[in-house]
Amino acid sequence: xxxxxxxxxxxxxxxxxxxxxxxxxxxxxxxxxxxxxxxxxxxxxxxxxxxxxxxxxxxxxxxxxxxxxxxxxxxxxxxxxxxxxxxxxxxxxxxxxxxxxxxxxxxxxxxxxxxxxxxxxxxxxxxxxxxxxxxxxxxxxxxxxxxxxxxxxxxxxxxxxxxxxxxxxxxxxxxxxxxxxxxxxxxxxxxxxxxxxxxxxxxxxxxxxxxxxxxxxxxxxxxxxxxxxxxxxxxxxxxxxxxxxxxxxxxxxxxxxxxxxxxxxxxxxxxxxxxxxxxxxxxxxxxxxxxxxxxxxxxxxxxxxxxxxxxxxxxxxxxxxxxxxxxxxxxxxxxxxxxxxxxxxxxxxxxxxxxxxxxxxxxxxxxxxxxxxxxxxxxxxxxxxxxxxxxxxxxxxxxxxxxxxxxxxxxxxxxxxxxxxxxxxxxxxxxxxxxxxxxxxxxxxxxxxxxxxxxxxxxxxxxxxxxxxxxxx
Amino acid sequence: xxxxxxxxxxxxxxxxxxxxxxxxxxxxxxxxxxxxxxxxxxxxxxxxxxxxxxxxxxxxxxxxxxxxxxxxxxxxxxxxxxxxxxxxxxxxxxxxxxxxxxxxxxxxxxxxxxxxxxxxxxxxxxxxxxxxxxxxxxxxxxxxxxxxxxxxxxxxxxxxxxxxxxxxxxxxxxxxxxxxxxxxxxxxxxxxxxxxxxxxxxxxxxxxxxxxxxxxxxxxxxxxxxxxxxxxxxxxxxxxxxxxxxxxxxxxxxxxxxxxxxxxxxxxxxxxxxxxxxxxxxxxxxxxxxxxxxxxxxxxxxxxxxxxxxxxxxxxxxxxxxxxxxxxxxxxxxxxxxxxxxxxxxxxxxxxxxxxxxxxxxxxxxxxxxxxxxxxxxxxxx
Amino acid sequence: xxxxxxxxxxxxxxxxxxxxxxxxxxxxxxxxxxxxxxxxxxxxxxxxxxxxxxxxxxxxxxxxxxxxxxxxxxxxxxxxxxxxxxxxxxxxxxxxxxxxxxxxxxxxxxxxxxxxx
Numbered sequence: 001x002x003x004x005x006x007x008x009x010x011x012x013x014x015x016x017x018x019x020x021x022x023x024x025x026x027x028x029x030x031x032x033x034x035x036x037x038x039x040x041x042x043x044x045x046x047x048x049x050x051x052x053x054x055x056x057x058x059x060x061x062x063x064x065x066x067x068x069x070x071x072x073x074x075x076x077x078x079x080x081x082x083x084x085x086x087x088x089x090x091x092x093x094x095x096x097x098x099x100x101x102x103x104x105x106x107x108x109x110x111x112x113x114x115x116x117x118x119x120x121x122x123x124x125x126x127x128x129x130x131x132x133x134x135x136x137x138x139x140x141x142x143x144x145x146x147x148x149x150x151x152x153x154x155x156x157x158x159x160x161x162x163x164x165x166x167x168x169x170x171x172x173x174x175x176x177x178x179x180x181x182x183x184x185x186x187x188x189x190x191x192x193x194x195x196x197x198x199x200x201x202x203x204x205x206x207x208x209x210x211x212x213x214x215x216x217x218x219x220x221x222x223x224x225x226x227x228x229x230x231x232x233x234x235x236x237x238x239x240x241x242x243x244x245x246x247x248x249x250x251x252x253x254x255x256x257x258x259x260x261x262x263x264x265x266x267x268x269x270x271x272x273x274x275x276x277x278x279x280x281x282x283x284x285x286x287x288x289x290x291x292x293x294x295x296x297x298x299x300x301x302x303x304x305x306x307x308x309x310x311x312x313x314x315x316x317x318x319x320x321x322x323x324x325x326x327x328x329x330x331x332x333x334x335x336x337x338x339x340x341x342x343x344x345x346x347x348x349x350x351x352x353x354x355x356x357x358x359x360x361x362x363x364x365x366x367x368x369x370x371x372x373x374x375x376x377x378x379x380x381x382x383x384x385x386x387x388x389x390x391x392x393x394x395x396x397x398x399x400x401x402x403x404x405x406x407x408x409x410x411x412x413x414x415x416x417x418x419x420x421x422x423x424x425x426x427x428x429x430x431x432x433x434x435x436x437x438x439x440x441x442x443x444x445x446x447x448x449x450x451x452x453x454x455x456x457x458x459x460x461x462x463x464x465x466x467x468x469x470x471x472x473x
Numbered sequence: 474x475x476x477x478x479x480x481x482x483x484x485x486x487x488x489x490x491x492x493x494x495x496x497x498x499x500x501x502x503x504x505x506x507x508x509x510x511x512x513x514x515x516x517x518x519x520x521x522x523x524x525x526x527x528x529x530x531x532x533x534x535x536x537x538x539x540x541x542x543x544x545x546x547x548x549x550x551x552x553x554x555x556x557x558x559x560x561x562x563x564x565x566x567x568x569x570x571x572x573x574x575x576x577x578x579x580x581x582x583x584x585x586x587x588x589x590x591x592x593x594x595x596x597x598x599x600x601x602x603x604x605x606x607x608x609x610x611x612x613x614x615x616x617x618x619x620x621x622x623x624x625x626x627x628x629x630x631x632x633x634x635x636x637x638x639x640x641x642x643x644x645x646x647x648x649x650x651x652x653x654x655x656x657x658x659x660x661x662x663x664x665x666x667x668x669x670x671x672x673x674x675x676x677x678x679x680x681x682x683x684x685x686x687x688x689x690x691x692x693x694x695x696x697x698x699x700x701x702x703x704x705x706x707x708x709x710x711x712x713x714x715x716x717x718x719x720x721x722x723x724x725x726x727x728x729x730x731x732x733x734x735x736x737x738x739x740x741x742x743x744x745x746x747x748x749x750x751x752x753x754x755x756x757x758x759x760x761x762x763x764x765x766x767x768x769x770x771x772x773x774x775x776x777x778x779x780x781x782x783x784x785x786x787x788x789x790x791x792x793x794x795x796x797x798x799x800x801x802x803x804x805x806x807x808x809x810x811x812x813x814x815x816x817x818x819x820x821x822x823x824x825x826x827x828x829x830x831x832x833x834x835x836x837x838x839x840x841x842x843x844x845x846x847x848x849x850x851x852x853x854x855x
Numbered sequence: 856x857x858x859x860x861x862x863x864x865x866x867x868x869x870x871x872x873x874x875x876x877x878x879x880x881x882x883x884x885x886x887x888x889x890x891x892x893x894x895x896x897x898x899x900x901x902x903x904x905x906x907x908x909x910x911x912x913x914x915x916x917x918x919x920x921x922x923x924x925x926x927x928x929x930x931x932x933x934x935x936x937x938x939x940x941x942x943x944x945x946x947x948x949x950x951x952x953x954x955x956x957x958x959x960x961x962x963x964x965x966x967x968x969x970x971x972x
Contacts, residue, residue, distance in 0.1 A: 064922070067919070068919075068920075071480065072480055073480050073504075074480055075480070076479040078479050170934070171934055172934070172935060173922075173935070174917075174921075174922030174923060174924065174934045174935070175922055176919065176921065176922025177921055177922045177936065178921065178922075181922075283935065285935070311936075311938065313938070340935075340936075340938060356773070371938055371939060372939065387770070387773030387775075388773070389773050390743070390772055390773045391772070393769075393770060393771050393772075394768075394773075395483075395767070395768065395769045396766075396768040396769075396780065397765075397767050398765065398766065398767075398782065400763065400764045400765065400782055400784065401761075402755070402761065402763075402764075402784045403761045404755075406755075407755075407784070407785065407786060408783075408784075408785035408786065409784050410781070410784075410785075411764075411766070411780075411781060411782040411783070412779070412781045412782075413766070413768060413779055413781070414777075414778070414779040415770055415775070415777075415778040415779060416777065417774070501903070502903075
């Protein structure tokens with residue numbers, strides 16, 4: 001006889017196991033150089049025909065990367081071998097203008113991800129699919145272009161809008177912000193550049209798919225989003241990656257400026273393979289009356305360290321982070337949020353949900369800071385963790401710093417485990433054990449899942465259900 | 474190959490030692506020192522030959538013995554000042570309650586220093602199935618760096634109250650460790666009112682299953698005061714519980730409070746129940762409150778775990794509600810502050826000590842918190 | 856009335872670098888830039904790190920730990936993560952050649968408290 005706890009363990013064991021573990025012939029990647037030095041950085045910049053100031057910035061990034069210490073907190077990053085990473089891989093020489101122009105192997109990859117389907121159904125406003133280090137597929141609907149919305153890969157953005165880049169690149173996350181932001185500045189390639197003009201509401205989410213497809217290849221995409229006054233945009237980023245035997249590094253930088261009265265939502269669903277170190281710096285500035293929302297789902301990787309941040313710099317600015325993390329065997333999701341209140345009457349809200357199983361570890365790490373002068377600010381933080389077995393680990397590390405008196409803030413965390421009573425109750429209503437487990441997990445993450453675009457919510461639910469089905473037998 | 478040192482796996486003290494040299498002199502960048510005014514605490518980091526020692530009146534359950542005669546314990550300092558103090562102290566204050574002994578009246582220990590700077594060591598040990606209340610009063614107006622080691626025997630029940638008061642220029646640095654045996658219960662309260670720099674490190678460990686720890690704190694910070702309470706609860710035994718409630722009221726320019734609540738639930742600590750709460754009430758402009766509850770769970774087999782932290786301004790809504798009922802603002806404010814501390818005060822063992830603590834809190838806030846109902850009526854009528 | 860106190864020899868502060876000095880018990884960074892000499896509190900408003908250990912770039916000093924740069928003329932942060940200004944001080948040089956001495960007025964120059972972002 002198996003106990004409920006054992007069945008639970010078996011059922012949940014499947015969850016979080018990586019589904020997209022296939023990869024295409026690795027033609028572009030094998031030629032790329034490993035390791036980082038000044039020549040590599042100069043080479044990247046030269047290949048892209050960049051202006052001198054960008055090269056200088058890259059070299060500064062390289063210098064600071066060498067100087068800056070590794071984080072003394074968070075996850076164990078010992079497995080990263082910086083000398084064995086390919087910092088730049090070019091998969092196609094020229095960007096494709098349409099789907100038919102894509103090389104067959106790349107098309108095959110995306111077919112399995114369902115991109116053409118999404119494109120056919122016009123579910124997305126424009127697709128920037130990052131295959132290795134360059135954006136290879138890029139299309140924007142005509143009506144968006146007419147509205148003046150710019151949605152490019154970052155390399156093209158720099159070429160066509162150099163003045164904008166000079167002003168904003170590194171203005172939210174400086175080169176020396178942290179070791180990995182410095183590394184990204186040195187070797188960045190690809191990513192998205194979005195500009196939404198004043199008053200323009202982009203009605204459909206802008207989507208980008210990112211893929212790592214080369215062993216030991218670092219992806220260092222760089223995203224810059226500027227939402228002008230009273231405008232609105234929802235940007236969606238999704239990640240899957242093939243399983244490889246040695247570790248990969250993904251270290252992106254995302255900078256967002258939300259101008260007066262504007263609103264930006266940035267949704268990420270990441271499902272990296274279990275060998276990827278995912279170390280990402282994401283920060284937005286929200287000006288007066290602006291709203292910034294991060295919806296952040298972390299489902300794969302070996303280690304994720306990611307704390308999307310909002311610096312609330314204008315009066316009545318709002319920040320919100322909804323975060324969901326799932327850690328399976330051998331995985332550590334160290335995720336959370338940062339909110340810095342730097343102006344009066346600002347408000348922030350953080351909701352974090354995490355599920356750990358099979359010895360995985362989830363950590364919520366947060367920062368809420370209310371600076372002098374940020375009168376009448378409000379912040380609430382709610383963290384819930386669900387443990388589905390006895391060997392998994394969950395930590396909650398909030399950090400709260402208040403320097404004003406007329407503020408209100410609260411942090412609350414609970415850790416619970418799936419109880420046999422819950423399972424028994426659902427099973428007595430006719431559900432099988434795996435259905436019951438799936439229902440509990442789905443119910444737990446529902447407050448965040450319902451904020452996802454429909455296709456992502458379906459994908460997430462399917463993932464949970466699929467894994468539950470396979471577990472009994 | 475790039476080889477890096479991994480960050481620590483949890484928040485348990487990184488160095489545990491009786492040897493001062495095992496602890497580097499803090500620079501202020503260390504996680505556990507990042508709030509404290511380390512420059513001003515420099516003189517506690519190395520042995521001071523002129524340091525005095527902490528003593529008290531003896532009698533009943535209380536004795537003072539040369540440090541060499543103090544019984545051995547398995548507690549060790551977790552920071553440099555406590556290692557310096559443990560190595561440098563010349564006497565020990567011992568509070569002893571024997572097995573099965575029931576002591577109804579609180580045992581009051583008024584700690585005194587013999588010099589401007591003092592080292593101290595206090596050992597409170599209660600035998601199995603005994604019950605007692607011990608009150609430690611720190612208001613001698615001298616600087617102290619010391620440690621309090623508490624052993625609670627099997628099935629025993631110990632309630633302690635530590636009052637940090639006295640003139641606003643004193644420095645109080647204390648480590649306070651409680652080791653809780655099988656099925657024992659311990660209530661450790663701290664009321665911090667006085668002192669300029671106060672850094673208290675209450676910690677709890679369990680010597681057997683079934684232990685229960687309740688840590689309570691009330692603190693008041695006024696202009697220029699730095700008050701830090703840094704808690705570490707180490708669950709390594711099954712079926713134990715911990716419950717932490719700390720509340721602070723802050724006012725005045727540059728007053729700064731720090732509350733850290735670290736709870737570590739180790740793999741063996743199945744079936745535990747833990748909750749921590751910190752609430753800070755900001756009474757006017759200027760104060761800073763840092764509040765960090767950290768929870769680390771290495772097993773999923775728990776009863777429940779959670780924490781909460783809230784910092785807010787004086788509740789205008791409550792004030793409005795009371796004023797709408799005809800209660801003058803001054804009285805209304807007193808009622809709100811009294812209400813804020815009510816659950817902590819309710820846990821103070823005797824009415825006499827409850828009144829004393831309330832009186833001192835009121836004195837510090839310039840409020841008469843002991844005001845009776847008829848006083849309120851009188852003021853309303855006038 | 857302002858009162859200038861001796862900080863260090865001018866020769867001790869190499870061009871495009873900074874030096875930490877203690878003035879009336881207060882750590883201050885003396886910064887030698889192409890645009891002249893400046894004095895700023897030696898404490899980043901973001902994470903209490905010594906600014907003197909950072910890089911001098913034009914008329915700004917950049918905190919080495921998290922990359923915030925501060926305008927030495929106003930003390931204002933030029934980018935996050937820092938949001939608050941750092942106090943700045945009046946500075947002057949007395950004497951010539953190797954004997955030139957840097958003096959600082961330890962009363963901070965009042966500036967707006969926040970960067971413009």
